[in-house]
Amino acid sequence: MRKWGKRIDGFDEAPFPIRAFRDFYVTPVGGFSRELAPGEIGIREEALSQNTDLTPYEDLVTVSKVDGAHRIPLLLRALFCVVPLTARTPDALRKSPRGEAVMGPIDETSDPQRQALAIEEGDRIVLNSVQSSFGATRSRLWGGVTP
Helix, strand or coil, rough: CCCCEEECCCCCCCCCCCEECEEEEEEEEECCCCCCCCCCCEEEEHHHHCCCCCCCCEEEEEEEEECCCCCHHHHHCCCEEEEHHHHHCCHHHHCCCCCCCEEECCCCCCCCHHCCCCCCCEEHHHEECHHHHHCCCCHHHCCCCCC
């Protein structure tokens, strides 16, 4: 999980995401990027490996605001696939200098659950990966295809 002493873009360590509880991580939203699909949420690759137990391209998370606004029952929440942000996604990577979450576009073409999140850049969010702990992974639910 955490490897001490590593510097990332001038920062000692990537402070985000912060593990709040088992399978729960808190991080600010760094922004939105069209380099990601609507069902994806990206985190800088180094921060993802240092601060989480999430498996890129496999684990699914639900997203909610820390302030509890727009509460949606767990089983009705949209699932997002966690992806690492690398040099192949320069716009998204630029928005996650310290491990902030970057989301794919949420617009009028997104499903209602994603629209209901009403998340904006700078909001603090909770990534909940409990479903992945119980075997709900991208490949098991959709055969490797993001909905």
